[in-house]
Amino acid sequence: MAPRRRRKKHSAPVASRTQVALSSPVSGPSIDALGFVSLESNVPGLSQVILQKLNMKSYEEYKAVVNGESPGSGFGIHSLSDMFQRLEDTFQFCAQCRVLPNQLSDSKILRRCKRCRNVYYCSPECQRADWPVHKRVCWELRLVAIDRLVEWLVVTGDFSLPSGPWPWPPGAVRDWDTWFSMWGAQLDTMLESVLASHAMSTLWDSVGRPRPDPDSLRGSLRRLLTDTLSQPLTVGLGLRTLVGNTAKLGGITVHVVGASHVETFLTSHGAYEELQHMFPGSGGLHVVMVGVDLAVESLPQFTSVLPATPATIQLSSYRGLYHDFWEEQIEMGQAVSPDLVAGFHPGFHASQDLMAGWLPTLLLLRDYEIPTIFTVYSQQELTASLQILMELEIRIIAYGDNPFASLKPEQAYTNPNKQPVYCSAYYIMFRGTSHQLDGEEAVGKMDSSI
Ligand SMILES: [Zn+2]
Ligand SMILES: [Zn+2]
Numbered sequence: 001m002a003p004r005r006r007r008k009k010h011s012a013p014v015a016s017r018t019q020v021a022l023s024s025p026v027s028g029p030s031i032d033a034l035g036f037v038s039l040e041s042n043v044p045g046l047s048q049v050i051l052q053k054l055n056m057k058s059y060e061e062y063k064a065v066v067n068g069e070s071p072g073s074g075f076g077i078h079s080l081s082d083m084f085q086r087l088e089d090t091f092q093f094c095a096q097c098r099v100l101p102n103q104l105s106d107s108k109i110l111r112r113c114k115r116c117r118n119v120y121y122c123s124p125e126c127q128r129a130d131w132p133v134h135k136r137v138c139w140e141l142r143l144v145a146i147d148r149l150v151e152w153l154v155v156t157g158d159f160s161l162p163s164g165p166w167p168w169p170p171g172a173v174r175d176w177d178t179w180f181s182m183w184g185a186q187l188d189t190m191l192e193s194v195l196a197s198h199a200m201s202t203l204w205d206s207v208g209r210p211r212p213d214p215d216s217l218r219g220s221l222r223r224l225l226t227d228t229l230s231q232p233l234t235v236g237l238g239l240r241t242l243v244g245n246t247a248k249l250g251g252i253t254v255h256v257v258g259a260s261h262v263e264t265f266l267t268s269h270g271a272y273e274e275l276q277h278m279f280p281g282s283g284g285l286h287v288v289m290v291g292v293d294l295a296v297e298s299l300p301q302f303t304s305v306l307p308a309t310p311a312t313i314q315l316s317s318y319r320g321l322y323h324d325f326w327e328e329q330i331e332m333g334q335a336v337s338p339d340l341v342a343g344f345h346p347g348f349h350a351s352q353d354l355m356a357g358w359l360p361t362l363l364l365l366r367d368y369e370i371p372t373i374f375t376v377y378s379q380q381e382l383t384a385s386l387q388i389l390m391e392l393e394i395r396i397i398a399y400g401d402n403p404f405a406s407l408k409p410e411q412a413y414t415n416p417n418k419q420p421v422y423c424s425a426y427y428i429m430f431r432g433t434s435h436q437l438d439g440e441e442a443v444g445k446m447d448s449s450i
Helices: 033-042 046-053 059-066 080-089 124-134 138-156 176-195 198-206 214-243 261-268 273-278 322-330 352-367 379-391 434-449
Strands: 252-257 285-291 313-319 340-344 372-376 394-401 426-433
Touching (some): 138 198, 138 214, 176 198, 176 214, 214 252, 214 372, 214 394, 214 426, 252 322, 261 285, 273 285, 273 313, 285 322, 322 352, 372 379, 379 394, 379 426
Parallel strands (some): 252 285, 285 313, 340 372
Antiparallel strands (some): 372 426, 394 426
16 A cells, blocks of 8 residues: 655645636546446445435436536536535445435434544444444545545646646656655645635535644645646656657657546646656657547547647547557557557456456557556555466566555545555556567577577
8 A cells, every 4th residue: 555645745836716616526426337336235225315416317427527527407506515515425324234314213313433524323333333344444534535525626726736847857756755855845835825725715614524734634635636646657657667768759659548537637637747747858748548438528539640749748539449549540540659558447357348348458569569557456456467467478577566656545435444545556567478588488498409
């Protein structure tokens, strides 16, 4: 697990937006279609509660809102307090017996754990029975509950990212500690201004719980920064390690495979500009997001290869599977072969269906010897994914703790006592096939025996 960082505050200019976009509550629980269905098995009735509280009819509508599209006319959220209350309601079930508020007898209500303000109980008996398990995660869940709310400032644009070319060479920025040191005082100033902002006050006036102390809020802002910038910096790590010369004439092309609304959100909030800042001397960066779950509306659609402009970044999207993109675009000469492919939580280890979807892409990356970086959530996923890649005779170049993992804990939504995970906690880099090496070795052996 990524360690908590307790560094001093850091800063970036704040784009103050007075008007909160009430029509797109993106900070709600982000659940993919599979997860949405699995809610039912963990907490029966919960998925219906979520849809009902958010005035939505189906998962598709929920996803549309998460993707930043306008919700249907019956959305009916009238104030910020109303919205936060509805979001909080979606977390209300007894962590021990799983009872929902509407299943309680009239006089009873669910009460929150006072320490983390994140999980609920129907009775002191349930809370006592749950404590031996809950105490292991209570402290981390306290952070989750704060981040969930502070994240709203990222969504509304009241908390923006540092900007400008990196003053340090990318190789000197080995991890978050050095990244925070690099931005130093500028980031400190920015975080202090977010703490003092009207948006921050409005937020805590609206959420029905006391405002945490400044250090807790600074910690949360820092975790959210790492969460927002984890992907672009992980791509940067891949470029630095696997590609090297980013000043290449004609620019560098990165394909982000299996991209979803997460990537769309990050790009629309300028997170990927950090890549451009990381390589101010680049010959130009093209980043193409490729995925079936991509909200293409918020990103320019991929058309064809554009000339590279040094020290700029161009983002585009293609909705579909990567092997189709390869056939339709790269093989037809519409797109260039990538210098790097990145994939965040591809999940091919998780099920046979997911593996079947990924297999053509994995084989293609192997056979065309595309430098690739993937990330996973846990050590267990790392082991399972490495196993699969090795079975496919893919040559693993490096793997381990991602120095740019998100430091924001992620709670298992319907199973709050499960150990929180961190996005992109581990990375795997690979290129080409291990088989060929064996072949060369075999030839070598034959030669020496002659
Ligand atoms: Zn209970
Ligand atoms: Zn607790």
